[in-house]
Amino acid sequence: MPTYQYEAMESSSGKEIKDATIDAASEAEAQQMIKEQGYFVTKIQEKDRTKKSKTQATRRRSARKTGKTFALGGVRSKQLCAFTRQLSTLQDAGLPILRSIRILEGQSKPGPLKNSLISVIDDIESGSTLSEAMAKQPKAFDNLYVNMVKAGEAGGALEVILQRLAEFKEKAQSLKRKVQGAMIYPIMVVLVATSILTGIMIYIIPKFKAIFEDFDTPMPPITEMLISVSDWVVDYWYLLPAIPLGVWLLIKIIKKNRTGGYVIDKIKLKTPILGNIVEKTVVARTMRTLGTLIASGVPILEALTIARDTAGNAVFRRAFDNIYAAIREGESMAVPLREARIVDDIVVNMVDVGEETGALDVMLYKIADVYDEEVAVLVEGLINLLEPLMVVLLGLAVGFIVIALFLPLIRLIETMST
Numbered sequence: 001m002p003t004y005q006y007e008a009m010e011s012s013s014g015k016e017i018k019d020a021t022i023d024a025a026s027e028a029e030a031q032q033m034i035k036e037q038g039y040f041v042t043k044i045q046e047k048d049r050t051k052k053s054k055t056q057a058t059r060r061r062s063a064r065k066t067g068k069t070f071a072l073g074g075v076r077s078k079q080l081c082a083f084t085r086q087l088s089t090l091q092d093a094g095l096p097i098l099r100s101i102r103i104l105e106g107q108s109k110p111g112p113l114k115n116s117l118i119s120v121i122d123d124i125e126s127g128s129t130l131s132e133a134m135a136k137q138p139k140a141f142d143n144l145y146v147n148m149v150k151a152g153e154a155g156g157a158l159e160v161i162l163q164r165l166a167e168f169k170e171k172a173q174s175l176k177r178k179v180q181g182a183m184i185y186p187i188m189v190v191l192v193a194t195s196i197l198t199g200i201m202i203y204i205i206p207k208f209k210a211i212f213e214d215f216d217t218p219m220p221p222i223t224e225m226l227i228s229v230s231d232w233v234v235d236y237w238y239l240l241p242a243i244p245l246g247v248w249l250l251i252k253i254i255k256k257n258r259t260g261g262y263v264i265d266k267i268k269l270k271t272p273i274l275g276n277i278v279e280k281t282v283v284a285r286t287m288r289t290l291g292t293l294i295a296s297g298v299p300i301l302e303a304l305t306i307a308r309d310t311a312g313n314a315v316f317r318r319a320f321d322n323i324y325a326a327i328r329e330g331e332s333m334a335v336p337l338r339e340a341r342i343v344d345d346i347v348v349n350m351v352d353v354g355e356e357t358g359a360l361d362v363m364l365y366k367i368a369d370v371y372d373e374e375v376a377v378l379v380e381g382l383i384n385l386l387e388p389l390m391v392v393l394l395g396l397a398v399g400f401i402v403i404a405l406f407l408p409l410i411r412l413i414e415t416m417s418t
Contacts, residue, residue, distance in 0.1 A: 003047040004030040008039035009129075009153055016129075021047060031094060040156040042129065043098055074139040075113045077176070081169040083113060088162035097158070098124050116140035129153055144289060144306050151297040161296050168292045172285065175372050179281070182379045186386045193394045198233060198240065200401060205230035208405050217412045226404040262314040269315060273385075277378045282313050283343055284371035286320070291364030300327060316342055333360075 004027065007018045017039065024030035031041050083104060090100035098121065105117035116137040123133035131150035134141040141149075145165065152161030209227050212219055219227070233240070254260035269275045286307045293303035301324060308320035319340035326336040334352035337343065347367055354363030 091159035288368035
């Protein structure tokens with residue numbers, strides 16, 4: 001009967017076991033026997049092949065290093081979402097974590113994710129745990145990801161944690177895709193309308209101006225204003241894209257200052273309609289993050305820190321700091337959340353009930369689901385409002401141009417007919 005050498009973690013305490021052996025008819029039977037003893041297998045191989053496998057591992061490591069490619073930026077959310085779901089499926093099938101990562105690395109396309117997985121494999125083969133290896137790849141795996149994997153390793157339920165993580169990533173990606181998809185139409189309409197109006201100002205208006213000057217036609221104030229705007233556009237057309245870009249850069253610079261960032265984020269939340277969408281999006285994201293972490297066994301204070309970092313809004317980050325301080329002093333989460341006044345009363349009440357019943361993670365999931373739906377409804381309503389509004393604005397702009405041009409033409413025709 002073959003002897004298998006393995007490394008594992010104790011499910012209850014998270015204690016690591018290395019260089020242990022077990023006799024079994026097959027690798028699958030060995031994994032099952034180890035699992036029955038209360039351990040979670042991280043690495044397993046037949047003992048007689050240990051030396052040979054070490055040589056092969058060295059060769060593989062060298063081959064993987066040559067497989068790395070130059071890549072800029074981090075891993076795309078969609079890519080990481082698919083990787084997490086596939087890893088969850090492989091773990092649920094009972095494969096060792098190292099073999100699962102190797103399979104996913106082998107089928108990954110060259111890029112940031114493949115480079116990160118190569119490094120993760122090397123670190124695991126050198127004795128690191130999966131969470132430790134992932135923590136060294138911040139471009140691919142953020143604090144949320146690493147801490148959930150760490151909690152899964154400590155609890156011996158990595159496959160369950162990865163499944164939750166996959167669901168979390170998929171829902172976050174779904175919400176992001178809905179918002180982005182809904183904004184494509186109005187953005188395209190604005191760009192096309194701006195291009196048409198710019199073209200009229202640069203090419204059409206100057207020709208009418210020349211006609212009016214040739215015939216010495218008196219121009220009403222509305223026409224003079226239109227021609228002044230046209231002259232400005234012709235002379236300074238490059239400012240049309242530069243102005244919004246400059247405003248965007250100015251906001252970025254202001255946000256780097258703590259006070260400035262807080263003020264801008266506060267203004268975002270107070271903006272009609274858009275502020276409501278921003279608020280509910282942040283609430284949905286932070287509550288789902290917090291619920292996922294708590295359900296995975298991450299300590300509440302650590303979970304609050306991670307949820308705060310995912311907020312993306314200084315007002316909510318400050319509120320989470322207050323909640324963190326209150327919980328550390330022994331208070332409940334609902335009290336400082338109510339005092340922060342950043343969420344509706346229903347959210348505070350659901351958190352309060354969750355704390356009383358010991359089902360805080362379930363309540364946080366429900367809050368996130370409700371707010372996801374509200375965000376989708378608000379975005380759809382905004383689009384339905386923007387469509388007629390943009391048509392009306394474009395019609396007014398074109399009507400203004402037509403009236404401003406035809407008033408002098410009418411006078412010119414009247415002068416020529418007399």
